[in-house]
Amino acid sequence: MAPAGSFLSNRPDALAEAYHWFYGSNGGGNGEVAREILKTLIEKLQTAVFINIETLAPPIVVPNPYEAALKQLDIAAQKLNLDPGIHEILKHPMRAFIVNIPVVMDDGSVRVFTGYRVQYNDALGPTKGGIRYHPDLTLDEVTALAAWMTWKTAVTGLPLGGGKGGIRCNPKEMSKAELERLTRGYARAISKFIGPFTDVPAPDVYTTSEMMAWIMDEYSEIVGYPVFGVVTGKPVNVGGSLGRNEATSRGVMYTVVEAAKHLGINLKGATVAVQGYGNVGYHAARLLHEIGCKIIAVSDSKGGIYNPQGLDPVKVLEHKDKTGSVVDYPGSQLITNEQLLEMECDILVPAALENQITEKNAPNIKAKIVAEGANGPVTPEADEILYKKGIFVIPDILANSGGVIVSYFEQVQNQMNYYWTEEEVRAKLKDTITKAFNDVLKMSTQHNVNMRTAAYMLAVKRVADAMMARKGKAVSPIVPS
Template identity: 45%
Template sequence: MSDGGPFENLRTMMDRAHEYTDVPQNVFVRMKHPERTLRVGVPLLRDDGSEEIVEGFRCQFDSTRGPYKGGIRYHPDVTVEEVIAMAGLMSLKTALVDLQYGGAKGGVVVDPKELSRDEIKRVTRRYTEGIRRMIGPEMDIPAPDMNTGPREMAWVMDTYSMYEGYPVPEVVTGKPLELGGTPGRIEATGRGVAIITREFVEHVQGSLEDTTVAIQGFGNVGSWTAKILEEFGATVVAVSDVTGAIYDPDGLDVEAVFEHADAGGMLDSYDAEEEISNDELLRLDVDVLIPAAIADVITDDVAEDLRAEIVVEAANGPTTPAADRVLRERNIPLIPDILANSGGVIVSYLEWVQNTQEYAWTLEEVNEDLERRIVKGFDDVIRRADELGTPDFRVAAYAIAIQRIGTAHAYRGLFP
C-alpha cells in the first residue's frame, strides 16, 4: 500500500471502514467529498509599511449532524489539501464522540514566528473578514489549532462582532475566559489524550503505574499530555520538540520540563540526562508512544522498527496508511487520532453550549463532562471492534463515525 497526500490517506482509511457499516454506496460517495472550500487572498500589512498577500483557506466538509466545527492553523506549510483532509477528520471526530457538529478546518500560509504581534493581529482580522460569510454561531464555529490560541480567537470574535453590531462570543471557541471562554479548554486536548492512554493501558495491562511513555512533540498538546499522564502515575521518559529530544530512562521531571517550555525555552537548551533525535524517540523501547506533533511521522519504515507496545495518536494523521498496515501485522495496537485527540472539540462544544445559554460551568464540571464523553467514545470503539471483528481500532472508530453520519444523511435525504 502506497501513501498519498493527506486527503487521499483519509479516503483510503474511510474505504477500509465502510465495509463494516451498512451505509449505502451513493451516500458514502457524498461523505468522501467536502461540501465547499474557500480560498482567500489575505493582505498582510507589515510593520515597516510594506504589503504582501498570503493565502488562507476554509473547508466545510460535512454539516449533516450540525454546524461545522474546526480550528484555524497558521503554518508556512499549510495547503488546501491538508485543510480539506483535516476538515474531513473533524467530521468523523465529532460524530465518533457524538457531538451535534459537522466538520471544518481553516488555515493561513504564514509563519507566525516571523511576524510581530500586530502583524499576526492584522492577518487574523483580514482572514476573518475573508471567511466571515461562511462562519456564524449556527453555521460554522472556528477554534484554535496549530500556532493559534485564545488571543487569535479573541480577534476573530471581535472582527465578526463588529460586523454584527453586538458581541457574538458563540461564533468561536477557545476564547479567553473574560470573553466567554471555558476553564480547561487550553489543556483539553492533552487531558483527553492522557485519559484515553490511561483507559487503554488499563484495558490491556490493568494499571498505568510505572508505564513508560515517550511523547514526540512538546507543544500545547504534548506538554499537557505529559503533565497529566505523570499525575495519573505514568513515567514519561522522553519528549521532543523541533530542536530534538530529551531522554531519561528513569523518568523526566515533567514539571520542570513543562515550566522550561512554558517560559519559551526549547528542549535543546534544557539540562537533560541524555539528548536523542526525534527519530530515535520514535524507536524507543517504551510501553506507550504518543506522536503529538505533525502528520505522517510514523511511516512504514518507522513502523518496522517501532518498539513501543502501544501507539496513541495525539496529532492529526501522524501514521500513514502503509504504517498502519505494518503495525497491524506486528500486532501493535493503535488508538486513532479521531478518538485520542477529541478532548479539544469536546470542551469547545461545552464552551459553545455555555455561550448560547449565557451560562458558565466550573473547571470541575467541564473536566467531568470531558471525561464522561471521551471514555464513552473509548468504550464504543472497543465494543465495536469486538462486535465487528475489525482489523484494528482505527477501522472500528471510523466505522462508528461513518455509520452515524451516514444514518443522518439517510434521514435528511438529498435536497432538492
C-alpha cells in the same frame, strides 16, 4: 528542440553566435532598444552557471492529504457496505470558499493574502474546525482537514459537523499589528459564512486565543451585538472555557487509562515515552505522571532525553523554558527522536509531527499502547504492522479529540451564558471521551478490525445515518422520473 540549458552547456560558443547574428548581421533592423536588451541579457548569461536540466533529479512528490482522507473514507465505506449515493456525497465537501484579503503592511505597502474556509458536512450539526496560518497551505489540505474534523466530531458523539480554514501566509515574518489586520480582514471576508449555528472556527497551527478574540470582536461589530459563540478557543475573560488549554492532553490521558483497562496494564509505574514537548506533549506527560506513570523519555525538535528512573515533567519544562530545549536536562541521557520511538516502554505518545512511525521503523516499535497525540503520526502501512504485532493504537481522531470536545463545551456555555467550573469541564470531558473510546472498541471487536478502522467506521456510519434520517433514500431533492 533541446532545452535551452542543455543547448548552451553543450555549445559554449552559442552566446557569441547569437550576439553576432542579432547585433551584427541584422544591420540594426530590430532597433536600438531590442539590441540593448539582448546585449544586457547575454552579458548576464555569460556570468551564469548553466545546468543541463536533462540531468536534474525528478521532483519530490508530496502526498495529497485529501487523497489520503478519501482512502480512509473508502475503507470505512467498504466495511460498512455504505449506500453508494451517500458514499459519493461524502467524497466531496459541502461547500468551500476562497477569499482574498488585502492588508496594509507596516511599511505602507499592500499585500493580498489568500484565505480558505471549507465546510465539509453538517449532517450532525454546525461545522466546526480550526484556522491555521501557514505559507504552504493549500485548498486540498484544508479540505482534508475539514473531512477529518467531520469524523472526529462524529466519533466523539458531538452534535457537530466538520470544517477547517486558514490563510496562506508566514506568521513568523509578520508583526503583531499585521497579523491583527490580516485576522480581522479574514473575519470580515468569511463573516457571511460563519456563525454560532452555522460554522464555528477555532485556533489551530500558528493561531492563538488572542486571534480568536479578534475574530469574535470583528464579527460582533459587523452584526451589531456581541456574539461570543462565533469562535471557540477564546481567552476565558471573553467567553472562553476553563480547561481548554490542556483539553487535548487530558483526552489523551483518559483514553490511555481506558486502553490500559482493556489490556490489563497497571498504570502505577507504567513507563511512558513522549515525542514532542509542546503544549500537547508536555501536558500529556504531566497528566500521566500525576496518575502514577513513570515518564522515562521526552523529546523536542532538537533531541530527546532518557532516564530509566523517571523524569519530572514540570522540571523538564522549566529547563526547556530556560534553555530552549529539553536536551541536557540534569541527570538524563541524550537520545534521538528515532531512539525514543523504538525504546522499550509501556506507552508511547507521539505528539509532534505526522508520519513519525512508518513501515521502516514500525517493526522496531516496542510499546504496548501508542496514543496519537499528534495528527497522523502513524502511516497507514505502519498501522497494519503495529496491528499485526499486537500493539494497541489509539487513533488520532479519538486520542486527541479532547480539544474539540471542550471547544463544544465552550459553544454550549456561550449559548447558555452560564459557565462551568474547571472540575465540571473535566468531568464532562472524561464522560464524553470514555464513551467514545468504548464505542470504538465495541466496533473494533464486532468487525475484527483495528481501532483506527473502527473509529472511521463509527464516524462515517453516524454521519450517513444522519443524512438518511434527514433526507431519506432520495438524498437529492430532485428525483429522476
